[in-house]
Amino acid sequence: MAASSRYGSMWCISPASETLGYKKQLIPSAQEFFQTHIASSQGGAVQSALLSYFYAQRSAVTPGIQAQAGFCLRCYVSDSILKACQTLDHLFGSDKSFTYRDLLPFVLNDDGRTPVILDRDRKVQLAVVGDAPPQTMTYHFFSIDVLGTFKMGTQPSLSLDNWTYLRTKQNTDLKKFLREFGLQHLSDWALLNRARPHQLKQLSERDRRLIEVFHDVYRRDRRQQLAGSRRCPNPSTIQLQEMMTRLRTKNLTIAAGELTSALKQLAAQLRQCDVWASRVPLEVPDPDTGIEAIRTDLPSHHIDAARMEQQEWLTFFHQQLQLALNDAIVQGLKNRIVALERSKKYMSLAPQLIPGLQLYYEQGLSLKEIAPVLGMSSRDQARRVLNPGDLLNQVRAQTVQQVLDRMLARAQKQGFAQTPPEPSYLRLLAEQVEAIADQEIFQEAVEEMRAGQGRSFTSEYAQQLRAHLTTLIHREQIHG
Amino acid sequence: MANFSGSLMNSRLLPPEIIWLEPEQIDQAKKLSEHPRGRLSRKLTTEAQQWRRYLNALALLSFEQWIRDRLPAHSIERSAPSIDSVYRVEVNGFKFCLLAVEHVLDEIVQIPQAVVDQPEQAAHFYVLNEVSEEQRLVTLRGILRFDELIDYRDRLQHQSQDGCYSFPLAFMDAEPNHLLFYCRSLQPAAIPLAMSVSAPTDVSPLTTLTNTTTKLTQWLQDRVDRNWQTIDQIINPNAYLAWHTRSMQSDASRGKLINLGVQFGQQTIVLLVNVSSEAEGKVSVLVQLHPTGEALYLSPDIRLSLQSTAGKMLQEVTSRSQDNYIQLKPFKGKPGKRFRVGIHFGGKTVEEDFEL
Known part of the structure; x- marks a missing residue:
C-alpha cells in the first residue's frame, strides 16, 4: 500500500458486509488535503506535517484546515485500530x-464524515460545522482519542501505530468485553492451570499459595x-x-466447602485479562519507528524491480500462481487423504473426505450439519x-x-540471487509471494469461510477446489 | 524492513496453524513427561517442572505431526530434551527447538539462555508452540531463525533474566510455513550456529568452572543457573542413588558435573546440592558428592569441605574405599549468607561459591 493511500481512505465498521465486518471508505477531503498540502513531503515527514496541522494553535490555521489534516490522520489510525x-x-x-x-464497534467507531478537531488541552472533541464556532461533540470517536493522547516527538517515543495498538488494548469498553468473553471458552480449572509464576505476582500472597497448592495436586x-x-x-x-492439608502446612486454613469457591473466585480474577498482559510493553527500540521508514542499518535484500523488468516478472508470476494453485489443490487433497489413512482413529473416515468437502463447498452446509450425513459422531469429529x-x-x-x-530459480538464473x-x-521473497497470493486468492477464500451461516463459496480457490472434487467423485463412481 | 517491522502488531490473519491433539497423543505426552528414572528421582522434580515437561511433550508431538503432514519425505529425528526439558527435533539436518507456552497474551516470548548460548543445544529455528491443554490443540505461533535471534539480542544488547532471554512476540516470524521453505531451499550450513565448538573433554576441569557465586535461594523459586542441572539429567538411571530427604515437595535439587581429570580415568563425579526452605525464612542445605556414569562407588580419598568465605574450615569429609556417596552434615542459614564448597583430590582442588 502506498503511503499516501493510508491517509486517504478509512476503514469503517460495516456490519452489513457479512464476511469482514468492515470496509474501506474513500475520504475525498482527506485525499484533497493530502494532495494540496502534503504530497511533496517525504517519508516520516508526512506524518509530522499532518500532526502539526492537526495540533496547530487556532491562531495559526483555521479549524477547517485542522479538521482536514485530522481526516488524513484518522484514516491512518483506522488501519492500526483494525489491525489491533x-x-x-x-x-486469544x-x-x-x-x-x-x-x-470493532468499541474502537472502529469513526464515521469518516464529521470534521473534528481537539480543544487546546486535546481532551475535548469538537465538531466543525462551516464557519460557526466548533461544537463539543456528544459522541466520541476513538480515533480522535488516540490522536489526542499521542505525544509526538517525545523520547522514548512510540510510533503512532504502536501507540494506537496500546490505546486500543486499553480501551475501557473493549477491556470490559474481553473480561467477559476473552477467556470464556476456558474452564475455571484450565485457567488456574495455565497461570504462570510471573502472572501471579499481581495476586495476593494468599492467592498465590492457593494456586501453588492447586497446581501441585490438580496438575x-x-x-x-x-x-x-x-x-x-x-x-x-x-x-x-x-x-x-497442604495449605495447612503453609499456615493457611480454609474451611471445608470454602476452598472450591475460593478457587473459583481466583479464576474469576484471572479472567480479568489484565493479569495476562505484560506490564511493560516491550517497545521495539527502533529509532525509525516514529516515521515508518525502512531501516537503513539492516542488510536489505531488495528485489530490484527495475532490473527485473517488472512487467515481465509480474506476468510470469501470475502464470505461475495459477499453475501452482491447481497443483497445490491436487496435492493438498492427496496429503489429507494420506494423513487420514495413516491415523488409526480416522482411517475408516478417509473415504468421507471428498464427499464431505463437497457438502461444505458445494451445498454450503456447516460442519455440524455434515456430521450426521456422513455418519460422523459430532461436529468436532467432522x-x-x-x-x-x-x-x-x-x-x-x-x-x-x-x-x-520458480521465482527463485529465475532470479538465480538471471544472477539476482545466490545459489x-x-x-x-x-x-523476503516468500513474504512478497505470500502478499500477492493472499491478495489475489487466499484472503477471499478465508473470508468466505469465516462468514458462517448462509455463506456461499465464490472465491477462485473454492471454484477450483469444487472442480477437483467433482472430478474425483466422478472418477470414484466410474472405478468404484 | 520485513524482518524488523518495528510494530508491536504482528499477526497472521489467515486461519492459525492448529494441530488438534488426539487422546493417544495426550497419553503419549504423559508417558514421555513421566520420570523415566524411577520413583526416587521423580520425587525430586517439582510439579511445576513436571507440568512444563508435559507441555513440552505435547508441543513435541504436535510439531512432529505438523512437519510429517507437510514434509512427508523428510525424516524427523528427536533429540534428548535439554536442561530445561525443551525438546529438539532434527529435520534434514536442520535443528528445531520447540518452545511451549500456554498463552501469548503477554506478547513476550521467553527463550532459555541455554538453548541459545550452548552450541550443542542451539537450534537453527526456535518454534513457539501455544499449547491449549484443555482444548487439546496446539497453535504454531511463530518461528525465529538463530541468526535473527542473535541479531536481535545483540542489537538490543539483551541481557538474560532468570536464565531466559525475553523478546517481544512481534519479533517472531508469524508465518510457520517459512520453516518448510527454509527446509526445502536451504542447507543447514546457511545458518551457522556457532563460531567454534570446543570438545568439552579437552578442557581442563579447573577452567570450566566459572568463578561465580551460585544463589541457592533462587533455586527455590525455580530460577537456576544453566551450569547446574537437575539431578535426573546427570545421574545414571541404573546407578544406585541413595537420595532421601524429608519434605521432598518443596526441595530444589541441582547437581553440577565436575570432572577431576586424569586421576579419575573416565569417571566423573557430581556435586549435588539440595536446598529447602525452613521456618523463619531460613534455608536448609544438603551437599553430597556422587559418582556418575556406571560407577557405583566414589574413588577413595576424595575430600569434600565446607568453608566460610573468610577461609575458615567448617566441615569436611573424606571418601573411604566403598562409599556410594559422601555428604556434609546438613546445615541452615539465612538468605544472603555465603559459603564455599571444596572438592580435593590428588593435590587438586575445585571450589564453588554459594550464597543462600
Missing part, C-alpha cells in the same frame, strides 16, 4: 467465543489421568482434601476429519512454495 483488533483476536487463540468483529492428577476427559473436571473431594481451514493453509503453503521455487539463497533473501 485482529491481533487481539489472534492472541482458537476456539474462543469472540472474533475481531465483536471488538499432577491431570497428567496422570487417561486422556478420556477433555474439559477439566471440578476438583474431586479427595483432591480438595489434599489441597487443604472438523477434525474435513478440516477445511487446514486444507486451505496447506494449499496456500504449497502454492507459495511452488511459486517461490543457495541467503536465508533473509528467501524470507
